Amino acid sequence: MRSQTCIPFVIVVLLSILSSSCAAKSVPTEAPTAAATMDVPASTPQVTDTPIPTSGGSEITTFLDQNNLFAINLPSNWTRATEAQSDHYTDTFTSPDGSAKIESLIYNDGQPFEESKNKDFALYLLNTYYSSTGKAGDIIINSDQMMENGTQRSEWNSKNGGYSGVSFFELRGDDKATFLMFTAQWKDGTDQATLDIVNQIVATFKAP
DSSP: OOOOOOOOOOOOEEOOBOOSSOOOOBOOOOOOOSSSOOOOOSSOOOOOOOOOOOOTTOOEEEEEOTTSSOEEEEETTSEEEEEEOSSEEEEEEEOTTSSEEEEEEEEOOSSOOOGGGHHHHHHHHIIIIISSSSSTTSEEEEEEEEOTTSOEEEEEEETTTSEEEEEEEEEESTTOOEEEEEEEEEETTOOHHHHHHHHHHHHTOBOO
16 A cells, blocks of 8 residues: 555545546435445436435535535535645535534545555545544445446444444546545434435535
């Protein structure tokens, strides 16, 4: 694996995701449930225009990545936090009750990735930054699937942390130096209304 051991980073739910081209595409997922595992579709389902549920009178807002790598729609009452380092940046959106998060991680240290090692690097990120211990062994991969659009999709849960997630990851750019990881994460016991919103947010993911 690449020697990339210093990536201070907040968690979420999501990530990466996408083709090395900038052609528009959608990131599919089954509706999250409170269970540790979810049914994985055999092929990429068609994203519909189902409105995102809102609460507290919030409106829907569109977030566009600073480098135009992707856009998502989400309720305006989800709070946003950002972090930037020399080789990566993250955008994290948290539900009003704090039970669910959507997060993107864009990593680029100037060196191209070997596409065959995408899964290894994604697992490294999950074990290091999404586990409750920060070490390998806490994150359990429940399913792993290559989608028809070239996106790798992994469903997982934290053995000790009491939360689960689904992450999408993919290389971007002609030089294959940008690693995009998009993650949705939710605590055990998250109510179905919030899980429905998470599902709808993920379904709006697209490359501009």
